[in-house]
Amino acid sequence: xxxxxxxxxxxxxxxxxxxxxxxxxxxxxxxxxxxxxxxxxxxxxxxxxxxxxxxxxxxxxxxxxxxxxxxxxxxxxxxxxxxxxxxxxxxxxxxxxxxxxxxxxxxxxxxxxxxxxxxxxxxxxxxxxxxxxxxxxxxxxxxxxxxxxxxxxxxxxxxxxxxxxxxxxxxxxxxxxxxxxxxxxxxxxxxxxxxxxxxxxxxxxxxxxxxxxxxxxxxxxxxxxxxxxxxxxxxxxxxxxxxxxxxxxxxxxxxxxxxxxxxxxxxxxxxxxxxxxxxxxxxxxxxxxxxxxxxxxxxxxxxxxxxxxxxxxxxxxxxxxxxxxxxxxxxxxxxxxxxxxxxxxxxxxxxxxxxxxxxxxxxxxxxxxxxxxxxxxxxxxxxxxxxxxxxxxxxxxxxxxxxxxxxxxxxxxxxxxxxxxxxxxxxxxxxxxxxxxxxxxxxxxxxxxxxxxxxxxxxxxxxxxxxxxxxxxxxxxxxxxxxxxxxxxxxxxxxxxxxxxxxxxxxxxxxxxxxxxxxxxxxxxxxxxxxxxxxxxxxxxxxxxxxxxxxxxxxxxxxxxxxxxxxxxxxxxxxxxxxxxxxxxxxxxxxxxxxxxxxxxxxxxxxxxxxxxxxxxxxxxxxxxxxxxxxxxxxxxxxxxxxxxxxxxxxxxxxxxxxxxxxxxxxxxxxxxxxxxxxxxxxxxxxxxxxxxxxxxxxxxxxxxxxxxxxxxxxxxxxxxxxxxxxxxxxxxxxxxxxxxxxxxxxxxxxxxxxxxxxxxxxxxxxxxxxxxxxxxxxxxxxxxxxxxxxxxx
Numbered sequence: 001x002x003x004x005x006x007x008x009x010x011x012x013x014x015x016x017x018x019x020x021x022x023x024x025x026x027x028x029x030x031x032x033x034x035x036x037x038x039x040x041x042x043x044x045x046x047x048x049x050x051x052x053x054x055x056x057x058x059x060x061x062x063x064x065x066x067x068x069x070x071x072x073x074x075x076x077x078x079x080x081x082x083x084x085x086x087x088x089x090x091x092x093x094x095x096x097x098x099x100x101x102x103x104x105x106x107x108x109x110x111x112x113x114x115x116x117x118x119x120x121x122x123x124x125x126x127x128x129x130x131x132x133x134x135x136x137x138x139x140x141x142x143x144x145x146x147x148x149x150x151x152x153x154x155x156x157x158x159x160x161x162x163x164x165x166x167x168x169x170x171x172x173x174x175x176x177x178x179x180x181x182x183x184x185x186x187x188x189x190x191x192x193x194x195x196x197x198x199x200x201x202x203x204x205x206x207x208x209x210x211x212x213x214x215x216x217x218x219x220x221x222x223x224x225x226x227x228x229x230x231x232x233x234x235x236x237x238x239x240x241x242x243x244x245x246x247x248x249x250x251x252x253x254x255x256x257x258x259x260x261x262x263x264x265x266x267x268x269x270x271x272x273x274x275x276x277x278x279x280x281x282x283x284x285x286x287x288x289x290x291x292x293x294x295x296x297x298x299x300x301x302x303x304x305x306x307x308x309x310x311x312x313x314x315x316x317x318x319x320x321x322x323x324x325x326x327x328x329x330x331x332x333x334x335x336x337x338x339x340x341x342x343x344x345x346x347x348x349x350x351x352x353x354x355x356x357x358x359x360x361x362x363x364x365x366x367x368x369x370x371x372x373x374x375x376x377x378x379x380x381x382x383x384x385x386x387x388x389x390x391x392x393x394x395x396x397x398x399x400x401x402x403x404x405x406x407x408x409x410x411x412x413x414x415x416x417x418x419x420x421x422x423x424x425x426x427x428x429x430x431x432x433x434x435x436x437x438x439x440x441x442x443x444x445x446x447x448x449x450x451x452x453x454x455x456x457x458x459x460x461x462x463x464x465x466x467x468x469x470x471x472x473x474x475x476x477x478x479x480x481x482x483x484x485x486x487x488x489x490x491x492x493x494x495x496x497x498x499x500x501x502x503x504x505x506x507x508x509x510x511x512x513x514x515x516x517x518x519x520x521x522x523x524x525x526x527x528x529x530x531x532x533x534x535x536x537x538x539x540x541x542x543x544x545x546x547x548x549x550x551x552x553x554x555x556x557x558x559x560x561x562x563x564x565x566x567x568x569x570x571x572x573x574x575x576x577x578x579x580x581x582x583x584x585x586x587x588x589x590x591x592x593x594x595x596x597x598x599x600x601x602x603x604x605x606x607x608x609x610x611x612x613x614x615x616x617x618x619x620x621x622x623x624x625x626x627x628x629x630x631x632x633x634x635x636x637x638x639x640x641x642x643x644x645x646x647x648x649x650x651x652x653x654x655x656x657x658x659x660x661x662x663x664x665x666x667x668x669x670x671x672x673x674x675x676x677x678x679x680x681x682x683x684x685x686x687x688x689x690x691x692x693x694x695x696x697x698x699x700x701x702x703x704x705x706x707x708x709x710x711x712x713x714x715x716x717x718x719x720x721x722x723x724x725x726x727x728x729x730x731x732x733x734x735x736x737x738x739x740x741x742x743x744x745x746x747x748x749x750x751x752x753x754x755x756x757x758x759x760x761x762x763x764x765x766x767x768x769x770x771x772x773x774x775x776x777x778x779x780x781x782x783x784x785x786x787x788x789x790x791x792x793x794x
Contacts, residue, residue: 008218013209017071020203024064024196031057035110049173050181050190054110055090056126059134060196062087066141067200071207081142088138094131097122127187129169133162133197140204153212156205160213163201169194174239175246226281230274241266313402319395321346333404335376346400349374350385373402382409407571413599435473436754436775441682443470447778448689474776491529491629493654496560496582497521499532503539504558511543514553522561526651528582534625541622542586542645549590549643559585563648573648576632580651587644593637601635622647667783669695672719672790676700677707677736678752679727683775687722690779691786704731711740718744720790722782725753750789752777 034042035054043051062083069080097104107124126134136158143154172180173191182188205214217227244266245259254262307314313330315323326341334341334349341349350371373383382405389398446467450460504519511517539558546556563581565573593601602623622645626633630650637643674696678684681702688698699714701707704727711718721740723733731739737749754775771789773782 008209010209013206013214013218014071017203017207018068020199020206021064021068021071024060024067024200024203027052027192027196028057028060028064032061032110044190045192049192050188052190052193053107053124053126053130053187055094055107055124056130056190056193058110059087059090059126059130060193060200062090063134063137063141063200066138067203067207070141070144084138084141086138087134088142091131091134091138094126095128095135097125098128098131122187125187127189128183129165129189130193130197133165136162137197137200137204140201144204144207148211153208155208156212156214159201159204162197163205166194166198166201170198171239171242174243176250226278229281230277233277234270234274237270238267241270313400313404315341315346315349315400315402317346317398317400319397323349324397330402333375333402334373350383350400350402370405371402373404381406384408407574411574434754437680437683439470439474439776440754441680441686443467443474443776444683444686444690444779446470447780448686470776491531493527493529493652494532494535495525495527496535496584496649497525499535500539500558500560500584503536503543506540507543507556511547511556512553515547515550516553516555518555518557520557520559522559524562525560526562526580526582527654528629528649529652529654530629530649531625534628538622538625538647539584539586541619545619545645546586546588546590546643549588549592551591554589554642557585557587559583559587561585562651565648573632576648581631581648582651584647584649585644586647587642589642592639592641592643593635594639598635598637602633667694667780668787670787670790671695671697673697673699673714673717674786675707675711675714675718675721675723675740677702677704677721677723677727677733679703679724679729683724686779687782690782691722693779694783694787696786703727703729704733704736705729707731707736708739712743718747720748720750720786722750722752722786725751748789750785752782 031043031052032054034040035057066080066083066087069076069083093104093106096102097107103122107122140155140158140162143158146154148154169181169189170191172178172182173194178188181191181194205212209215209218217224217231241263245263248254248262249256249259307327310327310329313333314327315330316325318324323341323344323346328338330336330341331338350373367386369385369387371383371385373381375381384403384405386401386403387398389396391397446463449463450467500519500521504517507517543556543558550556561583563583565576565578565581567578570576570578602619623633626647626649632648634646635643636646674691676684676687676691676698678687679702684700684702688700691698699710699718701710704723706729707721707723708731711721718740721737723736725733727733733751733753737747737751741747741749748771750771750773752773752775771785773785777785
């Protein structure tokens with residue numbers, strides 16, 4: 001425990017000590033001047049106060065110098081100690097003369113005693129009490145900085161003895177009791193010598209105010225306050241009462257009995273006043289203490305509430321690394337019960353980066369240092385640690401704040417994964433554009449060739465092989481676009497149960513007879529708004545992935561159900577907002593996945609299959625589709641048990657539309673005029689050939705500017721513009737469409753592009769008002785889309 005602060009500053013005590021030293025030097029100078037010039041008045045001050053000897057004055061001179069230099073400190077402190085040694089020597093030499101009854105010749109060394117002074121058996125020699133006081137004062141000065149002995153300050157005891165002797169002498173002069181200041185046949189102690197001794201003794205006590213009894217008197221405690229208030233009154237009051245009693249008796253105002261009674265009554269009144277004053281003082285201090293305790297309790301309650309609501313672990317550690325306090329979050333974070341952490345070493349909770357010199361104590365102040373936390377069950381977790389040092393009871397302590405960084409690390413990993421997939425997605429989108437143009441030409445002309453060749457033609461096998469390869473390439477391109485979340489999405493309100501039912505009809509042949517397929521659709525499933533083809537592809541990809549995980553057969557289960565996410569679910573689904581969702585869960589009883597595989601399962605081109613058995617885009621496509629629809633996909637797997645993929649898609653309140661038109665129905669022919677604007681020659685020629693075979697009249701343009709010119713020069717009606725979105729020459733598809741519509745307001749527009757939807761958006765295509773056809777397209781799909789737009793249903 002640290003010492004209480006002083007109510008009186010150190011400087012005041014030091015000022016008093018210096019003033020006492022200066023006063024002692026001044027008194028000794030006056031007395032020595034009187035002895036030097038034989039001025040009797042300067043040695044006595046007032047008649048009846050006694051004579052101060054010359055060697056007594058020299059002793060006061062040395063003592064005053066020693067006290068002044070001891071308080072001032074610095075390089076002259078040793079000079080003060082030398083002066084204190086001289087004071088002790090002077091007193092001891094004088095006492096030795098008395099004890100040995102000898103004369104050493106030091107009594108009248110400074111000044112001879114003349115006939116004007118009272119006769120004495122030892123002329124010029126100081127009284128034994130004076131010599132003793134000099135020895136005690138000198139010792140007190142030499143012991144001023146000595147360490148305490150059993151709680152007592154060595155310098156204070158001799159100083160207090162000197163003060164007591166001085167008070168006795170002064171009482172003798174005040175009451176006229178000679179025996180109190182003179183022991184015959186020795187010299188008397190003069191009143192001004194006693195006063196100087198008292199002043200110097202108090203000066204020695206005040207020289208070190210933070211030690212011994214002075215520290216108690218000067219402290220801000222209740223005891224110090226009571227002593228400072230009542231000690232002067234008690235000392236002065238008793239002296240005054242005694243003097244008044246004796247003065248009255250000597251003057252004849254009353255006899256001894258009356259004087260004694262007066263003394264008893266007055267002393268009783270004085271002590272009664274002191275007791276009442278003490279009680280009032282302690283009462284006031286008690287109220288202040290109770291107020292402080294109440295305020296401390298309120299602050300403790302506030303602190304307890306704050307610490308209890310803090311989500312981070314807040315721990316107080318001493319300099320040995322032992323936990324002294326911990327908030328509830330610390331118990332929860334590290335898996336301990338309430339109060340169990342107190343007394344444990346901090347190094348059990350946090351590994352080496354916190355420890356210094358092997359003690360477990362915090363090494364230094366730090367903010368946001370990454371460490372590894374250790375729970376009670378031995379598991380570890382990533383943590384952020386902040387340390388702040390402070391002093392408590394004079395000992396070093398530290399406040400350690402530990403934040404569980406598991407969720408942040410998970411978010412960072414998800415962010416890195418998203419960045420990685422975004423980078424690959426951009427590359428995939430760029431590659432897909434060129435592929436789409438090439439595949440449009442390849443697949444389109446294959447369809448033309450197959451249509452023109454009978455089934456018995458020898459060239460048909462080669463054409464079908466080209467078509468099949470083109471279809472596979474087109475599927476791969478769609479997966480690249482879907483994975484990159486850049487594919488053109490045609491969302492509609494869907495019943496996920498119907499999607500699962502339709503997919504299940506195809507999965508029976510796809511997964512094989514050794515895999516049992518089970519579906520568990522929720523009867524009251526909410527609808528979702530999504531792209532039907534993409535959702536079917538998601539189910540297919542997950543089913544194929546499950547089949548490959550069960551080479552010896554097993555069970556594949558597809559389930560749907562409604563899910564509502566609340567605020568408490570945000571940490572588990574940071575990419576979703578609270579609300580209603582529909583869950584699609586695909587589970588298998590296969591081999592399962594390790595943690596390393598799970599961490600990379602959605603990475604593009606990552607596969608655990610043998611070379612040539614897989615592209616590594618199946619699950620990446622699933623991830624892309626789910627993210628495109630604002631959902632979440634998670635994987636739960638255990639080696640040897642199986643794997644479950646859970647997909648959450650936002651539920652919608654929109655009503656479902658009617659049945660979709662039959663995609664396999666024959667395409668209606670037409671006779672309208674079509675303007676085709678396409679910078680890729682092969683695609684443009686294929687579009688012309690396809691539409692002319694359906695009966696349309698086709699005009700061609702290689703870019704947007706040429707399309708505007710062709711439309712302006714053509715005298716007849718142009719019913720529809722089929723234009724690529726991005727074309728060279730300064731005018732893109734949107735610019736060309738707006739320019740032609742300005743002259744032909746009834747013009748229909750169909751946009752085609754091999755770019756992703758980002759590029760389409762940048763060039764101003766709005767899906768709600770403009771029809772769109774994604775490359776690669778076939779002659780049949782182009783003709784059907786043109787007919788749909790012309791008929792006003794697309």
